[in-house]
Amino acid sequence: MSRFLDLFLAWLTVEKGLSGNTCSAYAADLGRYLDHLERLQRNTTDSIQAADIAEFLGKERERGLAPRSRARLLSAIRMFHRFLLIERYATTNPSAIIEAPRPLKKLPTFLSMPEVEKLLNAAQGSRPEDIRDRAMLELLYATGLRVSELVNLKLREVNLEVGYLMTLGKGNKERLVPIGATACHRVAEYLEQVRSKQDPEQQQDELFLSRLGESMTRQAFWNIIKKRALLAGVRTCISPHTLRHSFATHLLANGADLRSVQIMLGHADLSTTQIYTHVTRERLKQLHKELHPRG
Numbered sequence: 001m002s003r004f005l006d007l008f009l010a011w012l013t014v015e016k017g018l019s020g021n022t023c024s025a026y027a028a029d030l031g032r033y034l035d036h037l038e039r040l041q042r043n044t045t046d047s048i049q050a051a052d053i054a055e056f057l058g059k060e061r062e063r064g065l066a067p068r069s070r071a072r073l074l075s076a077i078r079m080f081h082r083f084l085l086i087e088r089y090a091t092t093n094p095s096a097i098i099e100a101p102r103p104l105k106k107l108p109t110f111l112s113m114p115e116v117e118k119l120l121n122a123a124q125g126s127r128p129e130d131i132r133d134r135a136m137l138e139l140l141y142a143t144g145l146r147v148s149e150l151v152n153l154k155l156r157e158v159n160l161e162v163g164y165l166m167t168l169g170k171g172n173k174e175r176l177v178p179i180g181a182t183a184c185h186r187v188a189e190y191l192e193q194v195r196s197k198q199d200p201e202q203q204q205d206e207l208f209l210s211r212l213g214e215s216m217t218r219q220a221f222w223n224i225i226k227k228r229a230l231l232a233g234v235r236t237c238i239s240p241h242t243l244r245h246s247f248a249t250h251l252l253a254n255g256a257d258l259r260s261v262q263i264m265l266g267h268a269d270l271s272t273t274q275i276y277t278h279v280t281r282e283r284l285k286q287l288h289k290e291l292h293p294r295g
Contacts, residue, residue, distance in 0.1 A: 001034050004045070008083050017172045021148060030061035031075040032060075043088035053077060053098050074098060108245040108275060115234050116141060116246055119225075126187035128194045129211060133191035134226050135183075136208055140240065142183035143167075144247035144265050147240035151216045153207045160184045177264050248276045 009027055009099075010288040012018045018026075024251050036056045060070055077095050084090035097176060111119065119143070123134035140150055149167045157166040163179045179187075187207075198213040210216050229238045236242065244265070251261050 001043070001045075002038055004079075004089060005030055005034060007087070007089075008080055011083055011087070012079075019148075019170070019172070022170070026076050026079075029073050030080055032056075033073075033077055033080075044053075045084050046092060048081075048090075048094050050097050053095055057098070057163055068147045071277040108249075109236060109238075109242055110245040110249045111234065111236055111238070111242060113250060115232075116243075116250075118232040119243075122228045128198075131186075131190050131194050132208060133228060135186040136221065136224065137243070138183040139179065140184040140226040141245045141247055144244045145177070145219055146170075146244065146266075147218050150250055151206070151208065151218055151221055152241070154205045155202065155207050158187065158207055160188050167266075171268070173261065173268075175266050187214065196233075234268060235242065235262065245276075248273070253275050 005027065008030070009023050010024050012026060013020075016150070033053075033056055033168045037048060037052060040052055042052060056077075057070055057074060060073060065068055065073070067127070073127075075093070081090070081093045081095040090209050101294050120137055122135065123130055123137055125131075136150065139145070140147075143165065145153070145167060146169070149169060153165065153167060158179075159165070160179070160237060163181070164176050165179055166174055166176055168174055190208075195207075195209060204213070204215065206215050208216050218240075225238060225240055225243075230237075248261050248265060251264075258273055259268065259275065261276065262270050265273060
């Protein structure tokens with residue numbers, strides 16, 4: 001069965017245009033599923049039963065996998081079996097009758113505006129890494145980019161004069177995002193004082209470079225934001241995605257319309273963006289409880 005996984009991953013890349021990170025996630029999920037089928041001695045595609053899939057998901061639940069993760073897992077299995085059917089490697093789709101677990105709606109974690117200010121101020125300093133970190137944090141908060149979009153951002157995709165950047169999001173979809181004056185200033189400062197010395201011939205495509213002048217990884221930026229949050233004394237459990245959540249929540253709280261926020265975040269479905277309206281409502285309820293004399 002493993003050969004079908006290789007064919008499926010190639011299909012995702014070529015036909016669906018999915019990113020390497022997404023394909024890696026599919027490979028990890030489906031690897032466990034195929035191991036399960038091997039233990040059941042399902043050696044042909046048409047020997048797989050719906051009960052086999054249900055049994056696998058049940059074992060994943062017993063293993064402690066959350067409903068949201070199991071729903072994602074089933075989504076990968078469904079796509080895999082659809083692929084087998086489309087490419088005529090199978091004549092049936094046993095995943096079609098399996099219902100997805102209903103995940104609990106978890107509101108995204110975000111920082112308050114004072115917390116964002118503390119985080120950004122924690123990158124003050126004249127060292128090259130301080131100037132770079134401040135520029136990255138300012139740009140992330142100003143645009144709501146995903147961390148992968150930030151570290152893969154190319155020099156040619158940023159226009160500081162106009163105040164826009166072009167990014168390649170999920171599904172290889174391009175979108176234009178406004179930057180804002182403060183972030184433009186910090187990025188220009190980084191380009192002039194740091195990057196121009198690291199890569200004077202502009203041989204590297206990426207906007208942000210590591211201390212060694214190489215492309216930056218998502219893990220490296222994760223460490224940067226953790227370090228700066230610690231210096232800032234921000235106690236909220238923080239990740240790069242926290243600033244993306246903060247970007248969306250603060251825009252809506254200050255009167256932005258949902259459709260505009262959807263476009264800037266690069267959400268394919270408006271319902272994905274609507275979770276932030278729940279955040280703002282919950283915040284208002286909390287403020288009312290804390291501040292109203294009869295709360």
